[in-house]
Amino acid sequence: MFGRRGSLAEIASLWALVANSGGLDIVVCPPAVYVRDAVEAAGGTGIAIGGQDCSPASDDGARTGEVSANMLADVGARYVIVGHSERRTGHAESDALVKAKAAAVVAAGMVPIICVGETRDERSAGLAASVVARQVLESTPTALGDLVLAYEPVWAIGAQVTPSVAEIAEIHAVVRNTLSGMIGDRADRTRILYGGSVSPKNATEVFSAGGVDGALVGRASLKAADFAAIILGHPAAM
DSSP, X not given: OOOOGGGGHHHHHHHHHHTTSOSOOEEEOOOGGGHHHHHHHTTTSSEEXXXXXXXXXXXXXXXXXXXXXXXXXXXXXXXXXXXXXXXXHHSOOOHHHHHHHHHHHHXXXXXXXXXXXXXXXXXXXXXXXXXXXXXXXXXXOSSOSSXXXXXXXXXXXXXXXOOOHHHHHHHHHHHHHHHHHHHGGGGGGSEEEEESSOOTTTHHHHHTSTTOOEEEOOGGGSXXXXXXXXXXXXXXXX
């Protein structure tokens, strides 16, 4: 819940910095009220626009305050984040609800970015791998086209702390292996992002972890210069 219409100028500034970054997919997901304006601001750039959340319902109906995946697609969004930790913890969203949202995104012709991750207590109890595996299994529809998964340890978000490279690689392998058991070889072509206090200072190290295809960036994405530094730290941009 950051930004105002004036913040959309950061999109053009970002593209000016990363236009020659190689074959990377760059997505900006603003609050829903700015999605249409963001699509217009990104016109002529290689930046795609996505939503931060959507309703699980695909049909129109009396659901005051909800925004459907079809509505987001109608104004030009191409991706939607579902199951972000702040939705799971702050709004008690279950794996089943996240799965329904992901299915609605696909039905609308967009790509879901499905978030999974453990809390500090779960990691301390040695449950990180089992929790993440369960979330992947129960949050990901199998009859999907393209999808993206994002591992975001809840305890690292906004805390200016990240897991070690080995810890990131371990859980990314869990995500990939679990997904492989669900969709077979398609799992090898599925991008798995890391999210959790990614910054220009740690991006290169994060990208060095095995199995990390990209980053789900939070606060550091608000300023074009910071976001660009992260993007340019990706091996494919070098």
